[in-house]
Amino acid sequence: MTSPFRNLAFATGLGLLTAPLLTAPAEADVAIRYLASQGGLNAHELAWELGYFDGTGITLENVGYTTGGPASLVALAGGSVELGSAATSAVLNSIAAGNDFVAAYPSNGINDQVQSVFYVLEDSPIKTVEDIVGKTVAVNTLGAHLDYTVREALHQKGLAQDAANLIVVPGPQLEQVLRSGQVDVSAFGYWQTTFTGAALKTGGLRAVFDDTDVLGEIAGGFIVLRRDWIAAHPAEAKAFVEASEKALDYAREHPEETKAIFARVLAERGENPDVAQYFAGYGVREGGKAVTRDVQFWIDILEREGSVPAGKLKVADILYSPGDAPATN
Numbered sequence: 001m002t003s004p005f006r007n008l009a010f011a012t013g014l015g016l017l018t019a020p021l022l023t024a025p026a027e028a029d030v031a032i033r034y035l036a037s038q039g040g041l042n043a044h045e046l047a048w049e050l051g052y053f054d055g056t057g058i059t060l061e062n063v064g065y066t067t068g069g070p071a072s073l074v075a076l077a078g079g080s081v082e083l084g085s086a087a088t089s090a091v092l093n094s095i096a097a098g099n100d101f102v103a104a105y106p107s108n109g110i111n112d113q114v115q116s117v118f119y120v121l122e123d124s125p126i127k128t129v130e131d132i133v134g135k136t137v138a139v140n141t142l143g144a145h146l147d148y149t150v151r152e153a154l155h156q157k158g159l160a161q162d163a164a165n166l167i168v169v170p171g172p173q174l175e176q177v178l179r180s181g182q183v184d185v186s187a188f189g190y191w192q193t194t195f196t197g198a199a200l201k202t203g204g205l206r207a208v209f210d211d212t213d214v215l216g217e218i219a220g221g222f223i224v225l226r227r228d229w230i231a232a233h234p235a236e237a238k239a240f241v242e243a244s245e246k247a248l249d250y251a252r253e254h255p256e257e258t259k260a261i262f263a264r265v266l267a268e269r270g271e272n273p274d275v276a277q278y279f280a281g282y283g284v285r286e287g288g289k290a291v292t293r294d295v296q297f298w299i300d301i302l303e304r305e306g307s308v309p310a311g312k313l314k315v316a317d318i319l320y321s322p323g324d325a326p327a328t329n
Contacts, residue, residue: 035066047247068141087145103222114283135184197278219294245288
């Protein structure tokens with residue numbers, strides 16, 4: 001199968017690194033455009049590489065890179081892509097703001113093996129969550145998982161949720177800004193285990209806390225579809241979700257083969273393939289399904305903060321359900 005990342009050409013525009021569209025196979029009648037994540041591969045991309053979309057009438061079109069989950073959701077709302085990928089908190093805020101999105105499948109989960117970790121230099125005086133008050137913390141984007149993890153960590157200690165200073169730093173630069181002293185803490189997201197592994201190999205870093213400490217085992221984020229797109233393509237939506245969930249299971253059952261696929265695709269995208277060896281998995285439960293707590297936990301927090309009116313968001317309305325959609329051939 002031809003990789004969707006072959007001959008990727010880069011150009012900067014509107015905050016995204018854009019790439020040429022894929023040429024759809026002759027049998028394809030539904031194209032799903034998406035934005036990739038630097039240093040990573042989503043389960044639907046892995047499913048494509050594994051041939052799980054063969055015969056479904058679906059083709060994937062990589063149209064560039066996203067700077068973070070909220071930017072991905074903006075692109076989805078604007079119709080420039082058919083799917084987005086963002087932290088659960090960002091997805092819920094977007095839905096509450098009026099976007100008719102559906103959480104298709106968990107993109108990643110957090111547990112003791114796959115998690116976001118907040119690192120400092122070994123000789124840093126920062127030892128606990130309480131010590132990050134007034135300090136500068138590098139995160140990949142604001143209004144998403146790492147932002148809310150810091151807020152919740154501070155809240156659990158009885159501190160003001162905005163007591164730390166968060167700044168946005170792209171994943172590939174997290175190690176650099178920490179080692180150069182430009183920030184006090186760098187937060188490596190659960191989806192950035194490739195960057196985490198590369199940073200730890202050099203040594204000199206120490207973990208202060210991780211998101212599992214704060215949130216417990218939970219889905220970290222979701223792949224998101226528009227409800228009108230699902231209504232227009234019910235069979236393809238079902239096939240897309242099922243193939244992606246199958247790929248999540250493949251990654252857990254075949255970690256070394258998955259790393260090899262990662263390395264090849266990263267090389268084809270013009271990225272560093274060596275970081276693929278540090279991929280720690282997706283951290284999603286067997287079967288790739290979400291559970292109620294994955295969403296309700298964040299609904300409760302947003303309601304507590306006053307960001308969302310009580311009762312406005314309901315888990316059953318947010319999680320994808322295939323219903324009676326016919327299966328694709």
